Amino acid sequence: MAGALNGQRIAIIATNGVEQAELEQPRQAVDRAGARSTLVSLSTDAIQAMNSDIDKGDTFTPDAAIGDVSADDYDALILPGGTINADQLRQSGDVVAFVQAIFAAGKPVGAICHAPWTLVEADLVRGRTLTSYPSLRTDIRNAGGTAVDEEVVVDRGLVTSRNPNDLDAFCAKIVEEFGEGAHPVHDEGATAQA
Secondary structure: OOOOOOOOEEEEEOOOOOEHHHHHHHHHHHHHOOOEEEEEEOOOOOEEEEEOOOEEEEEEOOOEEHHHOOHHHOOEEEEOOOHHHHHHHOOOHHHHHHHHHHHHOOOOEEEEOOOHHHHHHOOOOOOOEEOOOHHHHHHHHHOOOEEOOOOEEEEOOEEEEOOHHHHHHHHHHHHHHHHHOOOOOOOOOOOOOO
């Protein structure tokens, strides 16, 4: 897969509480494939990663703050999980707007574990099939999506997986989908008004 993503710019959005493996392994996968990844957070203050939401992992210094970046600057997006991480990100208007802009442009997205919470908040799961950590599946259904229990699911450029055990499949699939580039944008909400 080396070179599959040559020259692509990939945003990774995370904050305190991010699941360390879900941050590191996808980043390594896209970087090895030739992409240039940027860790974006709520600020440029160091973030504390976690292992299994309980044990402190390493700290990471973001490359940029969400308020200083534009979706136009990136070819794809990775949203790692971690309960605290996802809960904080979905409360950020800047994060929600960034994710909505990525989807509006048809750019591919990888979201694992608790990360689909941000997609639910951004009203981006309606009409899509995806997987997630089990506790999010009711939220996905309530937001108009179809939740399934599978290792990796792809729906129009959106790649989702359930948890760190799925990382091998998730990483391989995001490299493949990101390599395909932008997908046609379908506006499921656009219907003729009588």
